[in-house]
Amino acid sequence: LAKTTQPISMDSYEGQEVNITCSHNNIATNDYITWYQQFPSQGPRFIIQGYKTKVTNEVASLFIPADRKSSTLSLPRVSLSDTAVYYCLVGDSSGYSTLTFGKGTMLLVSP
Amino acid sequence: DVKVTQSSRYLVKRTGEKVFLECVQDMDHENMFWYRQDPGLGLRLIYFSYDVKMKEKGDIPEGYSVSREKKERFSLILESASTNQTSMYLCAIDRGNYGYTFGSGTRLTVV
Numbered sequence: 173l174a175k176t177t178q179p180i181s182m183d184s185y186e187g188q189e190v191n192i193t194c195s196h197n198n199i200a201t202n203d204y205i206t207w208y209q210q211f212p213s214q215g216p217r218f219i220i221q222g223y224k225t226k227v228t229n230e231v232a233s234l235f236i237p238a239d240r241k242s243s244t245l246s247l248p249r250v251s252l253s254d255t256a257v258y259y260c261l262v263g264d265s266s267g268y269s270t271l272t273f274g275k276g277t278m279l280l281v282s283p
Numbered sequence: 284d285v286k287v288t289q290s291s292r293y294l295v296k297r298t299g300e301k302v303f304l305e306c307v308q309d310m311d312h313e314n315m316f317w318y319r320q321d322p323g324l325g326l327r328l329i330y331f332s333y334d335v336k337m338k339e340k341g342d343i344p345e346g347y348s349v350s351r352e353k354k355e356r357f358s359l360i361l362e363s364a365s366t367n368q369t370s371m372y373l374c375a376i377d378r379g380n381y382g383y384t385f386g387s388g389t390r391l392t393v394v
Contacts, residue, residue, distance in 0.1 A: 206382065215287075215373045215385025216326070259326075273326040 176260045181278040190247045192277050194260030197241050205236060205243045208259040210276070216259060220245070247279075255281045285310040289374050289386035296393050302361040304389050306374030314377040315357040317341075317349065319370040320388075326373065332357055364393045 177195040184190045196205070204223055208216035220227055222234040222243070233246040247254055257276040290305035306315065316331040318341075328341030330349040338349050346368060350358040361368055374386040 208383070213371075213388065213390070215375070215388050216383070218382055218384065221382055275323075275325050 176262055176274050178258075178260055178274065178277045180275065181280065183280050183282065184250055185282050186251055187249050190250050190254070190279060190281075192245045192247075192258055192260075192279070193242055194245070194262075195242045196260070196262045199240050199262050203240075203262050205234065205240075206261045207232070207234065207243075207245045208261065208273070210257045210259065216273070219258075250279075250281045252281050252283065255279060285312060285376060285378065285384050287374055287376055287384050287386040289372075289389050291389050292387060294389060294391045296361075296364050296391065298365060298393055300361075300364045300393075302364050302391065302393075304359040304361075304372050304374075304391070306357045306359070306386055308355050308357075308376050310376075311354060312376040312378065313354070315351070316375045316377070316383070317347075317357070317359045318373045318375065319343070320373060321370050329359065364391075366393050369393045 182192060204221055206221040207219045209219050210216040220229055220232045220234045222236050224236050224240060227234045235244040245258060257278050259273045259276040261273055286309045288307045296302050314333050317329045318326045319329055320326045327343050329343055329347050330338055330341050332338045332351040335351055335354050348360045348362060369392050372389045372391055375383045377383055
């Protein structure tokens, strides 16, 4: 499983767009990129998944450059309820024994 | 959408007790996982199962065992609870390519 690197924390204000970048230099050909959101005392929640280029759903967009060595989760117009930890995960569902979510990025949204 | 249910949100057990944490899914997914989450350490994989009666060790299996007698149920067993097993325990299923659905978690305190 490709190791990922994310910023430990980010700050933003309500209404702003937030971009969280994840580096995964050793990503393999079959690997997908998946982002999760976690609130305190809850399990992580799937946000978005992609393989290349751009993916968009009702809550976020995921930008993946051609070399796939990084990815950016984009949250449009954040609100206070977007304050959470965001995890980037890279893998192809093989090698579960080495699966790790890493430390994630703590996003704090202020009024 | 699949639902993952963990039997208890909070548990307090005594050192040396045998502890059972139960996880049930309401669909037919093959891959189920147990993680623990501790501050500063992120999510760490304890065990996973890819089918009934099949199990694989994760990164930190010591002190734990698992049971999967039916496809929908995956149990984590602490044979003799210790204080260093105080943690948040999270069960998850894999919908494919790391599209995980997590349960709400069980916060276990061993005293």
